[in-house]
Amino acid sequence: MxxxxxxxxxxxxxxxxxxxxxxxxxxxxxxxxxxxxxIGANGIFDEYTKHDISHVNGVLNLLDKIxxxxxxxxxxxxxxxxxxxxxxxxxxxxxxxxxxxxxRDSNSEYVDFKTALLSKDDLKDKLLAMPSDNRERFIxxxxxxxxxxxxxxxxxxxxxDIVSNGFQTELSEMLKGFDxxxxxxxxxxxESHQVxxxxxxxxxxxxxxxxSDEETSNLLYVSLLLRTADxxxxxxxxxxxTEYNVIDVKDPFSQTEWVKQHSVxxxxxxxxxxxxxxxxxxxxxxxxxxQACFYDPVAYFSFDSYLNYAEKExxxxxxxxxxVKGRTxxxxxxxxxxxxxxxxxxxxxxxxxxxxxxxKRKFLTY
Numbered sequence: 001m002x003x004x005x006x007x008x009x010x011x012x013x014x015x016x017x018x019x020x021x022x023x024x025x026x027x028x029x030x031x032x033x034x035x036x037x038x039i040g041a042n043g044i045f046d047e048y049t050k051h052d053i054s055h056v057n058g059v060l061n062l063l064d065k066i067x068x069x070x071x072x073x074x075x076x077x078x079x080x081x082x083x084x085x086x087x088x089x090x091x092x093x094x095x096x097x098x099x100x101x102x103x104r105d106s107n108s109e110y111v112d113f114k115t116a117l118l119s120k121d122d123l124k125d126k127l128l129a130m131p132s133d134n135r136e137r138f139i140x141x142x143x144x145x146x147x148x149x150x151x152x153x154x155x156x157x158x159x160x161d162i163v164s165n166g167f168q169t170e171l172s173e174m175l176k177g178f179d180x181x182x183x184x185x186x187x188x189x190x191e192s193h194q195v196x197x198x199x200x201x202x203x204x205x206x207x208x209x210x211x212s213d214e215e216t217s218n219l220l221y222v223s224l225l226l227r228t229a230d231x232x233x234x235x236x237x238x239x240x241x242t243e244y245n246v247i248d249v250k251d252p253f254s255q256t257e258w259v260k261q262h263s264v265x266x267x268x269x270x271x272x273x274x275x276x277x278x279x280x281x282x283x284x285x286x287x288x289x290x291q292a293c294f295y296d297p298v299a300y301f302s303f304d305s306y307l308n309y310a311e312k313e314x315x316x317x318x319x320x321x322x323x324v325k326g327r328t329x330x331x332x333x334x335x336x337x338x339x340x341x342x343x344x345x346x347x348x349x350x351x352x353x354x355x356x357x358x359x360k361r362k363f364l365t366y
Contacts, residue, residue, distance in 0.1 A: 001029045005060035011084035014077030019210030022177020025084070031170050032056070032088050035095055043137045044096045044144065055233060059087045062229040065269055068284070074330045078209055078217035086189040086226045089156065093148030096140070097164040104140055107161070113143045149194030156187040182209055185219055192223040193230050198320055205328045220324055221332045224317045228336065231310045232288060235264045263299060264292040270340035286335045291343040300346050311338050
């Protein structure tokens with residue numbers, strides 16, 4: 001598989017460094033594409049928005065916008081390699097093999113999760129009303145979704161349960177050339193995209209994998225990049241209309257997610273403008289800009305709620321960056337503080353009964 005994104009090309013240069021010479025990026029991406037294509041098999045995540053290799057490419061392409069030009073100049077080969085690998089692996093934890101699903105009741109963590117879910121007063125009746133097989137798949141899907149960052153961390157470190165013998169073989173091939181420190185660092189970054197609070201001490205801003213500066217990575221900055229790019233890959237390429245029709249999405253939450261993301265055309269950088277509308281090139285951009293058009297009120301308000309969440313996460317990332325930027329001599333810059341919504345358009349939205357529709361479509365929130 002070709003490596004076409006800017007970050008991937010920089011990562012390809014990095015594998016020539018002594019510390020990373022055994023890493024084969026095209027092989028990793030080829031095998032990853034096969035694994036990610038299986039997300040949705042066995043009835044698990046079959047109606048979710050796309051988490052295949054196109055999501056990986058979309059996140060990689062967003063990095064070109066997220067990383068300021070001056071930071072691109074100071075990032076090391078190790079930085080580019082780590083962010084590329086983190087994007088590759090970050091959602092692999094959503095893969096569920098047939099063997100894993102069939103053995104689910106032997107997983108004590110899952111059993112506890114299921115018990116807790118079925119004990120919730122606002123969910124119990126809804127879940128018990130589902131056909132038994134659908135309920136089991138749905139609960140396991142939610143268990144995996146809530147833990148997929150931790151799952152991939154344990155797989156990379158080889159400390160978790162074996163999903164299947166075949167999967168383990170493929171993962172071992174992908175991780176050839178990785179020493180233990182590289183595996184541990186990658187595992188931490190992958191897990192970090194799903195945690196509420198980053199461990200800023202564990203994510204070393206000067207992590208050396210070799211003797212040269214180019215073999216040293218700012219793991220915390222890489223984590224911030226991954227979190228931001230993953231938050232912002234919300235465009236219509238994740239929800240192609242043909243696949244929506246073929247899948248025949250029935251779950252109300254999934255329907256809203258498909259319509260919501262299909263309405264988003266572009267995520268870009270927002271540039272401040274003067275009174276005449278001309279871009280002020282003297283100012284460092286600090287916000288992203290979303291271009292979208294909504295005809296469905298539920299999707300519109302759902303998206304607005306998501307952007308509120310995304311903005312809080314971006315602000316949190318900025319505060320983390322401010323807190324640790326003095327720990328390195330290099331000028332890594334994370335200027336982002338929010339999202340401009342001026343180009344989000346709502347058309348012909350009929351708001352009557354919208355509240356009741358939102359309640360009916362409300363998914364599991366816990």
